[in-house]
Amino acid sequence: MIELFEKVFLTGLGVVSLSQKKVEECLVDLKEKYKVGEDEGKAILEKIQTMAKDVKGRIEEMADVEVKRAMDRLGLVPREEYDRLVKRVEALEAKAGVGDPSTEC
Numbered sequence: 001m002i003e004l005f006e007k008v009f010l011t012g013l014g015v016v017s018l019s020q021k022k023v024e025e026c027l028v029d030l031k032e033k034y035k036v037g038e039d040e041g042k043a044i045l046e047k048i049q050t051m052a053k054d055v056k057g058r059i060e061e062m063a064d065v066e067v068k069r070a071m072d073r074l075g076l077v078p079r080e081e082y083d084r085l086v087k088r089v090e091a092l093e094a095k096a097g098v099g100d101p102s103t104e105c
Contacts, residue, residue, distance in 0.1 A: 026045055027042060027045055030044065
């Protein structure tokens with residue numbers, strides 16, 4: 001669910017990596033419209049791609065933080081913590097001789 005939220009969030013912001021085809025199209029546009037040399041155009045596009053990746057990474061980090069805050073406000077725990085607690089309860093029940101793990105929710 002968190003991954004879905006992040007994908008929707010990132011898509012909504014329009015932060016996507018440029019595909020190789022799009023990079024080539026941009027390079028052709030730079031060469032034709034602005035009389036930029038191929039090497040210079042490639043350097044510009046590489047810089048843009050690097051910046052886009054950095055921005056995407058920062059947005060993903062911000063989304064993670066916000067999702068975790070929302071989970072805390074709602075009283076939800078991460079799946080890993082839930083699974084760890086279930087195993088702990090099962091171990092304690094087995095030690096105490098109570099509870100049947102096959103009848104759990």
